[in-house]
Amino acid sequence: MTCKNGAENCGVFGNVNSSYVKFVHSYLNITCESGAVNVGGIVGWGAADNRDCPFSYMDDCSYSGTLTLNGCSSYFGGLCGFTDWMQFQNCANYGNIIINGDGGSHVGGIVAVTDQSTFPGMKHCLNVGTISGTASYVGALVGEIIQYNLAEASWNFWMDGSAPCADSNKETATFMNTFKVSADELANGYVCERLNKNLAENHWYQVAGDAYPRLYNSESEMGSQDQRGEVLITSASQLSSNASDSVEGQNIENLIDKNPESFWHTDWHGQCQDANHYLQVALNSVFTGQITMEMTRRKSGDDHPTGITVYGSTDGENFTEITQLTLPFEGQGTVVSALFNVSGVKYLRFTVTNCGGNNYGFRTFWHAAEFQLYGNNENAIEDIKTVSPVVKGIYNLNGQRVNKAVKGLYIIDGKKVMVK
């Protein structure tokens, strides 16, 4: 979705008033251009002015898309842009918010701003998505809380590094009952257990290997991350490199084992002559469409890729540049690249051109704990569109519908049938 100048109150729901928004999981990628106002991954503008229903509620909702702001000014949130009298409970932002240019006034992982009427509160919410770039009021949970007299707040968590703070009003930080947690605490179940604390039933779920809790109470309801697109790396045999380290690069399958502890490292023993260490992916089929790259960083201080040039090839021999990706480095965690378009490509090469870390700059070698690509293959969608719908009923060979097949050849429910 693209919101241009003049677009106001945009999301899955643009404008919500005295309403319940429940069980909505948005994977929308949203790009906002200058002049767009009040944009959220789920709700653009949430309020309540009906006396019989003095609050709006958002419960058990999540956002997993990418929200990109290009020179925007006001009110952008992972779940909700602007709100007045809306309460948030069991909500999660997993999506990344990228602020380009002059960053706008208010940006929040859950909600950008709670306006001058009373904010009725936030309970059991989580932000792990990264907000990168600058704006006047940036918060992992709320950009700015303006009034909060009635607010109820408990057990709200945000990942260290996902944003500069939980909410930009320092005086509300304690009141908001927010907790900054590490990637370790997210991965080891500590946060999941507390998100479920004092709830009548569990709303949050996590299995070993998950980097963070998810908003479902059983595995069958959990769905999959595949909704971000088709998982394009399904086997380690698709992965190769010019620079696997002789010691720590032997197990390239570590990149897709869903274990944040296991990693793959490019050559740091001086054996690779090529200064451009790449990871190559052989796609399962020729691909045309949009792709995003997701990388989970290893628990280590340095050599985390922040600049990657992507090359594509049809034959695995001749590569041409497709795009250059920039990834934030703000500690550990999972980072997602911007979407990029590829056309008729079978092989992709990810050449790391820059790294971030605590002590060193770019040293040619790099490492990652997990690496995955998600894609929306336009050809696959085309295939589905061209399948003819089955016409129910009984038709003769002239295409006329009949009540009953007597004798001869008929088309019954789309299949040719000989009736004897």
Ligand SMILES: [Ca+2]
């Ligand atoms: Ca791994």
